[in-house]
Amino acid sequence: MSVIEVSNLKKFYKVHQKESGLSGSLKSLFKRKYYDVKAVDGVSFDIGEGELVGFIGPNGAGKTTTLKVLSGLLYPTSGHVSVLGYTPWERKPAFQKQFSLVMGQKNQLWWDLPAMESFLLNKEIYEVPQIQFQKTLDELVELLEVKDFLKVQVRKLSLGQRMKMELIAALIHSPKILFLDEPTIGLDVVMQKKMREFIREYNTRHQATILLTSHYMDDVKQLCNRVIIIDKGKLLFDGALDEIIKKFADHKLISLVFADGVSREKLARLGEIKEYDPPKAVIQVRRADTSAVAAKILQEFSIEDLNIEEPQIEDIIREVFTGKDVA
Amino acid sequence: MKKYFTIFTLSWQDELTYRLNFVLWRVRNILRLLLTYFLWSGVFLVNSKIAGYSSSQMLTYVFLVLVVQSLVLSAPSGDSMGGEIGSGDLSNYLVKPLNYLKYWFTRDIASKCLNLGFAAGEITLLWLWLRPPVSLPANFPALMGFLALLICGIFIYFFFEASARFIAFWTPEYTWGLAFLTLVFIETLSGMIFPLDLLPAGLKTILDFTPFPYLIYYPISVYVGRITGPAIFVIITKAVIWVFILSRLSRFIWLRGLKVYGAEGR
Numbered sequence: 001m002s003v004i005e006v007s008n009l010k011k012f013y014k015v016h017q018k019e020s021g022l023s024g025s026l027k028s029l030f031k032r033k034y035y036d037v038k039a040v041d042g043v044s045f046d047i048g049e050g051e052l053v054g055f056i057g058p059n060g061a062g063k064t065t066t067l068k069v070l071s072g073l074l075y076p077t078s079g080h081v082s083v084l085g086y087t088p089w090e091r092k093p094a095f096q097k098q099f100s101l102v103m104g105q106k107n108q109l110w111w112d113l114p115a116m117e118s119f120l121l122n123k124e125i126y127e128v129p130q131i132q133f134q135k136t137l138d139e140l141v142e143l144l145e146v147k148d149f150l151k152v153q154v155r156k157l158s159l160g161q162r163m164k165m166e167l168i169a170a171l172i173h174s175p176k177i178l179f180l181d182e183p184t185i186g187l188d189v190v191m192q193k194k195m196r197e198f199i200r201e202y203n204t205r206h207q208a209t210i211l212l213t214s215h216y217m218d219d220v221k222q223l224c225n226r227v228i229i230i231d232k233g234k235l236l237f238d239g240a241l242d243e244i245i246k247k248f249a250d251h252k253l254i255s256l257v258f259a260d261g262v263s264r265e266k267l268a269r270l271g272e273i274k275e276y277d278p279p280k281a282v283i284q285v286r287r288a289d290t291s292a293v294a295a296k297i298l299q300e301f302s303i304e305d306l307n308i309e310e311p312q313i314e315d316i317i318r319e320v321f322t323g324k325d326v327a
Numbered sequence: 328m329k330k331y332f333t334i335f336t337l338s339w340q341d342e343l344t345y346r347l348n349f350v351l352w353r354v355r356n357i358l359r360l361l362l363t364y365f366l367w368s369g370v371f372l373v374n375s376k377i378a379g380y381s382s383s384q385m386l387t388y389v390f391l392v393l394v395v396q397s398l399v400l401s402a403p404s405g406d407s408m409g410g411e412i413g414s415g416d417l418s419n420y421l422v423k424p425l426n427y428l429k430y431w432f433t434r435d436i437a438s439k440c441l442n443l444g445f446a447a448g449e450i451t452l453l454w455l456w457l458r459p460p461v462s463l464p465a466n467f468p469a470l471m472g473f474l475a476l477l478i479c480g481i482f483i484y485f486f487f488e489a490s491a492r493f494i495a496f497w498t499p500e501y502t503w504g505l506a507f508l509t510l511v512f513i514e515t516l517s518g519m520i521f522p523l524d525l526l527p528a529g530l531k532t533i534l535d536f537t538p539f540p541y542l543i544y545y546p547i548s549v550y551v552g553r554i555t556g557p558a559i560f561v562i563i564t565k566a567v568i569w570v571f572i573l574s575r576l577s578r579f580i581w582l583r584g585l586k587v588y589g590a591e592g593r
Binding site (some may be wrong): 013068071072073074075089093096097099100101103106107108110112113117118121122123124125127153 | 329330332334337340341344345406416418419421422423425510512585586588589590
């Protein structure tokens with residue numbers, strides 16, 4: 001049973017080009033050259049209840065635009081979208097009460113008042129009953145460890161604390177669907193880890209469907225079983241994370257620590273040298289050849305340590321984005 | 328409904344948070360009144376009547392401007408709406424079951440109530456000090472007409488500002504120029520600086536085809552009795568028509584604007 005259905009979604013923008021400098025500005029007063037930006041160009045996917053899905057793609061890929069269409073902020077150029085059975089851009093209150101959109105740096109809390117006041121406001125906006133409100137608030141405050149900061153003016157909080165408060169404000173109505181746009185951007189490593197734990201916990205406890213976009217591979221690696229790769233408005237991949245490796249990478253990496261006596265040329269005959277810093281080295285070999293090559297290395301060289309690794313997801317994805325044919 | 332009550336109280340909390348700001352803003356209002364009052368007092372030393380206004384009528388006008396202006400023309404919504412569209416903060420409202428116009432209108436009303444409370448105190452103090460020859464409403468219809476026009480004025484100002492600010496959907500690089508322009512229009516053409524009778528007849532007639540005089544000039548004219556009897560109903564009807572026109576206009580621009588809204592800005 002899909003809660004989110006997207007079918008051939010397209011969103012094009014008209015953007016005008018302005019030439020640099022003052023003469024450019026003056027020229028653009030009279031004549032503007034418009035061109036189409038195809039932010040989303042025929043994307044389709046279905047998401048089931050309780051799934052935790054990661055959208056990854058380089059900047060300008062279309063991830064955030066897709067999220068904005070799903071939350072009803074943008075009207076699509078064409079295509080069909082259904083979230084919980086609703087058409088998002090109709091913005092029906094019954095629909096809006098069931099989801100939440102959290103965008104990294106976009107604040108919804110009243111700046112000069114304590115966060116608690118904003119929570120109370122959201123309680124009224126979403127018509128959350130008092131008992132449920134209190135229960136949800138207590139749970140979130142405990143999970144995020146912000147009990148001492150509820151009555152502090154938002155402007156006085158640190159970025160990490162503010163983001164936690166923003167999250168609480170976004171979750172106070174217990175949404176079934178959560179759209180997270182770059183949830184860990186700008187946070188320190190400790191906060192990032194806490195944020196990921198929280199998201200995972202929330203997903204488990206509430207069976208909430210969560211869609212997140214991120215640049216950080218760690219977000220995706222730690223949280224998402226399913227990954228959708230978008231680039232230049234097109235969907236490149238939709239499936240399990242380890243599938244990416246199998247699909248896009250046909251090689252493995254062997255990293256070595258030599259005990260003594262290394263010959264670069266000799267090593268190069270066995271595979272493509274990725275790193276060479278004696279006594280360490282890393283070579284790349286075709287998947288099929290891995291065991292054979294490993295055996296040969298052990299025979300021919302004096303090895304202190306040998307490791308066979310999958311290529312880094314980051315590297316694979318980077319190669320996917322730059323269009324290198326790695327398959 | 329309850330959410331609007333919460334918005335109302337939060338607005339008060341917000342405005343009172345910065346006490347110095349608040350005090351200075353009150354001081355500014357008072358100074359403006361004093362300036363205009365003394366200016367006109369000076370003028371009336373030389374002339375006994377100007378454009379049909381006696382000294383006491385003019386000074387009444389000036390005093391009333393303080394009240395009417397603080398009710399009709401003060402509105403945080405004006406400053407905020409265009410900015411929120413340009414910065415993308417509008418997105419926060421669009422994803423919630425909340426009516427953007429109603430939200431800002433509520434915040435405006437909250438601000439006006441706060442304003443009124445303080446203006447009442449200030450007026451009393453100033454009246455005790457200056458003992459201006461100000462008068463109460465001419466009669467009961469005048470008072471009712473005044474109140475009706477005040478309410479219309481509040482709506483007219485709100486919808487006018489909304490319509491102007493929603494231009495930001497198309498020009499997100501929203502300049503203060505437009506804001507300044509509307510400010511200038513409103514302050515002069517509404518009768519805030521001087522009664523509109525002082526204008527040449529032709530100009531005044533043209534102005535009557537705009538909503539601006541209904542913000543300050545007409546409510547006060549009814550109060551002091553310069554407009555009486557059935558003419559009061561005519562004015563109120565026209566004001567209501569303007570409310571209707573501007574509310575339709577702002578809604579129209581809003582709906583068109585949403586279609587092009589890019590939700591930009593991180």
